Amino acid sequence: MNPIFESSLNETRRQFFGKTATGIGAAALSGLLGNDLGASSGGLPQFPTFAPKAKRVIYLFQSGAPSQLDLFDDKPQLKKHFKEELPDSIRKGQRLTGMTAGQKNFPMAPTVFNFSKRGESGATISELMPHISGVADDLCFIKSMHTEAINHDPAITFFQTGSQIAGRPSIGSWLSYGLGSVNSDLPAFVSMVSTGTGRPGGQPLYDRLWGSGFLPTTHQGVKFRGVGDPVLYMNDPPGIDRKVRRRMLDDIAAINQHKLNEFGDPEIATRIAQYELAYRMQTSVPELTDFSTEPESVFEAYGPESKKRGTYASNCILARRLCERGTRFVQLFHMGWDQHRSLPSQLKGQCYDTDQATAALIRDLKKRGLLDETLVVWGGEFGRTVYSQGSLTEKDYGRDHHPRCFTIFMAGGGIKPGMTYGATDDFSYNVTENPVHVHDLHATMLHLLGIDHERLTYKFQGRRFRLTDVHGKIVNDILA
Numbered sequence: 001m002n003p004i005f006e007s008s009l010n011e012t013r014r015q016f017f018g019k020t021a022t023g024i025g026a027a028a029l030s031g032l033l034g035n036d037l038g039a040s041s042g043g044l045p046q047f048p049t050f051a052p053k054a055k056r057v058i059y060l061f062q063s064g065a066p067s068q069l070d071l072f073d074d075k076p077q078l079k080k081h082f083k084e085e086l087p088d089s090i091r092k093g094q095r096l097t098g099m100t101a102g103q104k105n106f107p108m109a110p111t112v113f114n115f116s117k118r119g120e121s122g123a124t125i126s127e128l129m130p131h132i133s134g135v136a137d138d139l140c141f142i143k144s145m146h147t148e149a150i151n152h153d154p155a156i157t158f159f160q161t162g163s164q165i166a167g168r169p170s171i172g173s174w175l176s177y178g179l180g181s182v183n184s185d186l187p188a189f190v191s192m193v194s195t196g197t198g199r200p201g202g203q204p205l206y207d208r209l210w211g212s213g214f215l216p217t218t219h220q221g222v223k224f225r226g227v228g229d230p231v232l233y234m235n236d237p238p239g240i241d242r243k244v245r246r247r248m249l250d251d252i253a254a255i256n257q258h259k260l261n262e263f264g265d266p267e268i269a270t271r272i273a274q275y276e277l278a279y280r281m282q283t284s285v286p287e288l289t290d291f292s293t294e295p296e297s298v299f300e301a302y303g304p305e306s307k308k309r310g311t312y313a314s315n316c317i318l319a320r321r322l323c324e325r326g327t328r329f330v331q332l333f334h335m336g337w338d339q340h341r342s343l344p345s346q347l348k349g350q351c352y353d354t355d356q357a358t359a360a361l362i363r364d365l366k367k368r369g370l371l372d373e374t375l376v377v378w379g380g381e382f383g384r385t386v387y388s389q390g391s392l393t394e395k396d397y398g399r400d401h402h403p404r405c406f407t408i409f410m411a412g413g414g415i416k417p418g419m420t421y422g423a424t425d426d427f428s429y430n431v432t433e434n435p436v437h438v439h440d441l442h443a444t445m446l447h448l449l450g451i452d453h454e455r456l457t458y459k460f461q462g463r464r465f466r467l468t469d470v471h472g473k474i475v476n477d478i479l480a
Contacts, residue, residue: 063337075428191333192330
């Protein structure tokens with residue numbers, strides 16, 4: 001029997017529908033190539049379903065969990081309770097990590113840092129954040145964040161994917177899937193990682209945190225590196241010029257297209273699209289990462305580390321440049337916010353890395369008219385305990401993981417500026433007013449981008465999944 005005819009007889013239902021004009025393979029391919037197969041943006045036709053306040057997101061993820069007690073959630077009365085045992089009525093039998101489960105007592109550690117009310121909004125901010133204090137009236141502090149995870153990996157995974165279990169799509173991938181790309185020469189979703197000077201290294205970060213999970217891999221984040229080539233495999237091999245490269249890609253695309261027509265596998269469409277995007281990025285990325293056009297005043301604003309590739313400050317400048325060029329979702333991961341010991345000295349290093357550059361990014365976006373349509377989010381995966389982990393002195397202490405309450409802040413993109421939302425008890429241990437869950441944060445972010453979080457779904461293994469799972473409510477009080 002003719003093998004081609006035999007193959008058509010063995011065609012599965014999935015393969016048949018994959019070959020149709022409305023098949024997922026065609027949709028995925030059109031998303032990056034922007035050809036006549038579908039909409040040039042590559043997003044779903046029903047999104048945005050209402051006028052968005054934000055067009056893009058910059059998520060400044062502080063990996064390791066910044067201490068709310070030492071940065072934003074001022075509890076001056078704790079100084080009267082130095083070294084006193086945290087009351088059982090406050091702890092309420094909270095689950096402990098393996099790092100403090102063996103402690104015989106839980107002595108309270110008031111912060112050694114001074115707080116002041118900043119701006120017309122009167123936000124309480126630590127002396128460690130003088131530059132963020134200067135943009136306090138542009139920020140919305142949420143002091144009542146809470147989560148369910150108590151260890152780093154499930155907690156970070158939860159913030160990125162809406163699930164503590166690895167394998168779900170990241171938030172940037174969901175946005176790429178729902179809204180598509182604005183600039184066909186750059187990825188819709190970019191991630192960058194920097195290392196803290198307060199605690200070099202810290203908790204490891206895995207590529208799955210910006211992965212696409214069960215969504216087509218065309219929606220996964222592209223990691224920009226701080227050393228070497230910004231993106232791997234961008235340069236042509238030695239002896240291969242652009243014309244040869246173009247012919248090679250055309251031949252490979254023809255072979256892949258034949259297989260796509262035969263099997264309808266969306267991953268084949270992804271491979272075609274990735275080759276084409278990589279080819280276009282050979283021109284767009286060098287221009288993007290060339291900071292020589294930036295005036296000296298920009299580097300002065302972002303701080304002394306801003307000229308060093310791979311630093312948080314340099315990544316903040318790159319995030320702004322990506323947003324200017326239409327990238328939908330930019331996520332910066334800054335490591336080292338895990339102060340189980342030596343918190344006072346380590347936290348100074350972390351704030352040195354991030355304070356000036358974060359404030360400069362807010363000001364820069366505002367100056368360029370981008371802040372109103374760019375949602376900026378700053379925060380980690382959980383908070384830190386009021387009690388000290390390990391030895392406690394008047395000048396030194398550490399803090400363990402604390403999921404019950406912590407602080408993040410947001411700016412731009414439809415967020416009400418100059419406000420503080422939510423409150424905690426006198427020990428920054430329990431939420432007392434307006435709790436905000438991780439799913440609520442995700443629902444609110446999607447809402448600001450014109451997406452009903454209950455409608456952005458993807459069917460996988462017989463179930464329709466979404467970023468907020470079966471939870472999430474919009475925090476309307478913080479919307480402008």
